[in-house]
Amino acid sequence: MSADDFIVTPWHVEGDIDYDKLIKQFGTEKISSELLERIKKITGEDHFMLRRGIFFSHRELTRILDEYEKGNKFFLYTGRGPSGHTHIGHLVPWMFAKWLQDKFDVNMYFQLTDDEKFYSKPNLTLEETKKFAYENALDFIALGFNPEKTKIIINTKNIKTLYPIAAEVAKKINFSNTKATFGFTNETNIGMIFYTSLQSAPCFIEDKPVLIPLGVDQDPHFRLTRDIAPKIGKQKPALIHNIMIPSLEGPGGKMSASDEKGTIYTTDSPSEVKNKINKHAFSGGQPDIEQHRKLGGNPDIDVSYQYLRIFFEPDDAKLKIIHEDYKSGKLLSGELKAILIEKINSFLAIHQENRKKAKNQIEQFLFEDK
Amino acid sequence: MSADDFIVTPWHVEGDIDYDKLIKQFGTEKISSELLERIKKITGEDHFMLRRGIFFSHRELTRILDEYEKGNKFFLYTGRGPSGHTHIGHLVPWMFAKWLQDKFDVNMYFQLTDDEKFYSKPNLTLEETKKFAYENALDFIALGFNPEKTKIIINTKNIKTLYPIAAEVAKKINFSNTKATFGFTNETNIGMIFYTSLQSAPCFIEDKPVLIPLGVDQDPHFRLTRDIAPKIGKQKPALIHNIMIPSLEGPGGKMSASDEKGTIYTTDSPSEVKNKINKHAFSGGQPDIEQHRKLGGNPDIDVSYQYLRIFFEPDDAKLKIIHEDYKSGKLLSGELKAILIEKINSFLAIHQENRKKAKNQIEQFLFEDK
Numbered sequence: 001m002s003a004d005d006f007i008v009t010p011w012h013v014e015g016d017i018d019y020d021k022l023i024k025q026f027g028t029e030k031i032s033s034e035l036l037e038r039i040k041k042i043t044g045e046d047h048f049m050l051r052r053g054i055f056f057s058h059r060e061l062t063r064i065l066d067e068y069e070k071g072n073k074f075f076l077y078t079g080r081g082p083s084g085h086t087h088i089g090h091l092v093p094w095m096f097a098k099w100l101q102d103k104f105d106v107n108m109y110f111q112l113t114d115d116e117k118f119y120s121k122p123n124l125t126l127e128e129t130k131k132f133a134y135e136n137a138l139d140f141i142a143l144g145f146n147p148e149k150t151k152i153i154i155n156t157k158n159i160k161t162l163y164p165i166a167a168e169v170a171k172k173i174n175f176s177n178t179k180a181t182f183g184f185t186n187e188t189n190i191g192m193i194f195y196t197s198l199q200s201a202p203c204f205i206e207d208k209p210v211l212i213p214l215g216v217d218q219d220p221h222f223r224l225t226r227d228i229a230p231k232i233g234k235q236k237p238a239l240i241h242n243i244m245i246p247s248l249e250g251p252g253g254k255m256s257a258s259d260e261k262g263t264i265y266t267t268d269s270p271s272e273v274k275n276k277i278n279k280h281a282f283s284g285g286q287p288d289i290e291q292h293r294k295l296g297g298n299p300d301i302d303v304s305y306q307y308l309r310i311f312f313e314p315d316d317a318k319l320k321i322i323h324e325d326y327k328s329g330k331l332l333s334g335e336l337k338a339i340l341i342e343k344i345n346s347f348l349a350i351h352q353e354n355r356k357k358a359k360n361q362i363e364q365f366l367f368e369d370k
Numbered sequence: 371m372s373a374d375d376f377i378v379t380p381w382h383v384e385g386d387i388d389y390d391k392l393i394k395q396f397g398t399e400k401i402s403s404e405l406l407e408r409i410k411k412i413t414g415e416d417h418f419m420l421r422r423g424i425f426f427s428h429r430e431l432t433r434i435l436d437e438y439e440k441g442n443k444f445f446l447y448t449g450r451g452p453s454g455h456t457h458i459g460h461l462v463p464w465m466f467a468k469w470l471q472d473k474f475d476v477n478m479y480f481q482l483t484d485d486e487k488f489y490s491k492p493n494l495t496l497e498e499t500k501k502f503a504y505e506n507a508l509d510f511i512a513l514g515f516n517p518e519k520t521k522i523i524i525n526t527k528n529i530k531t532l533y534p535i536a537a538e539v540a541k542k543i544n545f546s547n548t549k550a551t552f553g554f555t556n557e558t559n560i561g562m563i564f565y566t567s568l569q570s571a572p573c574f575i576e577d578k579p580v581l582i583p584l585g586v587d588q589d590p591h592f593r594l595t596r597d598i599a600p601k602i603g604k605q606k607p608a609l610i611h612n613i614m615i616p617s618l619e620g621p622g623g624k625m626s627a628s629d630e631k632g633t634i635y636t637t638d639s640p641s642e643v644k645n646k647i648n649k650h651a652f653s654g655g656q657p658d659i660e661q662h663r664k665l666g667g668n669p670d671i672d673v674s675y676q677y678l679r680i681f682f683e684p685d686d687a688k689l690k691i692i693h694e695d696y697k698s699g700k701l702l703s704g705e706l707k708a709i710l711i712e713k714i715n716s717f718l719a720i721h722q723e724n725r726k727k728a729k730n731q732i733e734q735f736l737f738e739d740k
Binding site: 196 | 560563739
């Protein structure tokens with residue numbers, strides 16, 4: 001791989017991603033300043049994840065807004081592959097989805113793909129991925145979604161609803177399509193080959209347009225769905241993409257639930273968070289204090305700064321001070337880490353309380369097959 | 371295709387099948403006279419479909435009998451792809467399965483693969499295949515299966531039970547395997563590619579050995595299942611194969627539910643049966659009566675004679691007389707057809723009565739997901 005090479009697929013992210021290049025590669029649209037203004041006008045708010053380009057790209061978000069302004073509501077759909085406990089990277093699209101639900105007052109479907117993770121991870125059993133699906137559902141509920149308008153789909157549990165829709169999609173996709181889209185080979189198992197049609201299914205669960213906030217690595221699934229939709233008489237799903245959340249150990253990939261060192265789980269204790277960040281968070285600082293004071297740090301590659309920017313410091317003024325102080329050398333790497341640790345632990349203290357309460361709420365969130 | 375070439379796959383049967391060659395090609399075992407004797411000894415009866423080689427081949431039937439004699443019961447499983455109304459060719463393995471259920475007093479699962487026929491037939495909708503599934507179920511019930519021990523599975527209806535089992539199988543099958551087994555190509559749709567794992571699933575629905583009576587064209591599915599079974603800690607399914615039932619229009623294929631002229635449906639009226647046989651049943655007779663009287667007919671290629679042999683005349687003595695009289699020229703083709711028409715219409719008169727009654731019984735036969 002040369003310096004500016006990178007790989008982004010639903011099952012593998014590698015390299016230093018150039019998001020402008022990725023937009024061209026995937027054929028999506030950059031979120032323009034006009035579109036930002038339009039969202040701000042409709043919602044009355046300027047979400048920091050939009051403003052900061054954490055959500056940077058889309059497909060047909062403008063159509064969703066056109067319809068909305070005509071009085072035609074859409075619904076939201078996102079999901080998670082339950083290969084382990086939820087980590088803070090997962091919360092990015094979910095938090096944003098919650099904001100969208102609040103602002104547009106729309107239905108939300110959350111898909112937990114226990115089958116996908118069983119197919120794609122040689123060592124995971126279906127019992128394990130199903131157990132993680134329930135654990136992940138608690139984190140999702142803990143974010144405060146409207147229980148009247150939010151349904152959680154677990155693939156093996158809700159397959160009776162999903163399968164007939166997936167079948168309509170599957171009939172229109174051949175092996176060549178999956179090779180071209182996902183890089184599948186003759187050695188790929190047939191569960192994986194079929195699976196994309198199940199990730200498509202929730203797009204058509206209501207007879208309304210759908211908007212999907214999601215990590216850009218999941219875009220290939222819906223590129224296929226968008227090709228198929230008109231062939232089965234349905235509307236194409238619209239997407240809004242977030243960047244990949246870096247691993248604690250630095251850029252060049254994404255945070256992964258199966259890489260324990262590089263990952264902060266929502267179930268981590270305050271001391272675990274502290275240790276992980278102090279030990280593993282990739283620093284943009286200089287090798288020693290003297291040099292740092294003299295040369296300053298590089299916030300662009302500093303993971304602690306990036307986590308503040310992406311998720312934990314929504315206040316632009318405060319973030320700006322941190323940026324300037326770190327760049328000038330006034331703020332040391334250890335101090336920057338301390339800010340992040342405090343932010344994460346405050347967040348997790350509340351989140352973990354809500355997560356406990358979610359155990360009593362989960363039943364009302366679970367989608368029931370008819 | 372040269373003269374002795376033939377093709378036998380679950381979705382395509384063509385040519386004049388040499389069953390001894392097919393046994394070698396598929397790697398199955400011929401049902402030996404010793405095995406016939408053993409079955410007769412256990413069941414106390416000599417079923418004409420065994421005696422006449424309609425069921426001609428097996429995989430590990432001996433293991434099933436060994437276990438049975440040790441007191442370990444097996445269960446039965448067969449099925450049907452609901453692409454149209456039931457025709458009399460379908461009834462062959464079902465009638466035999468009913469006999470097996472009666473003699474061994476075992477559970478029976480009948481799978482209706484509405485999804486498969488949707489995937490494999492470009493013009494059929496899932497609503498249509500599901501409708502045919504219910505129609506076909508009536509024919510199955512009409513044959514008199516034990517309602518206490520018989521469950522009908524409809525794939526889209528019972529997917530919640532089937533899918534987790536299918537997933538275990540699917541994880542162990544790759545695209546190469548399906549290419550080698552079914553001749554799939556890059557253009558095959560991903561529903562078809564995944565589907566075989568759903569046909570495997572009922573093999574593992576009980577924790578007992580399974581015996582599958584089935585048309586030999588379905589063997590490839592279970593060849594794959596037998597490869598996978600030990601990898602998922604399960605017993606290999608045992609099989610007993612029947613020959614392909616020829617179309618009315620003659621040898622070189624099998625009767626097909628989508629070829630109306632060549633097919634007698636269980637829903638046909640007496641006059642439809644009469645017309646179809648008189649008009650379309652391939653004859654082994656001579657071009658005119660004079661030559662027929664002189665040279666005699668060929669029962670081996672005469673479809674009417676074959677239907678009597680395969681299904682409608684269980685009495686060997688009566689069949690022998692028909693065979694001799696036709697061969698000698700004493701029995702004319704029209705007369706042979708008249709015998710068959712009478713036999714089919716007598717059978718269908720009772721069957722259609724039972725089929726009506728089945729509408730009130732169907733609920734107790736339908737498998738319910740937990």
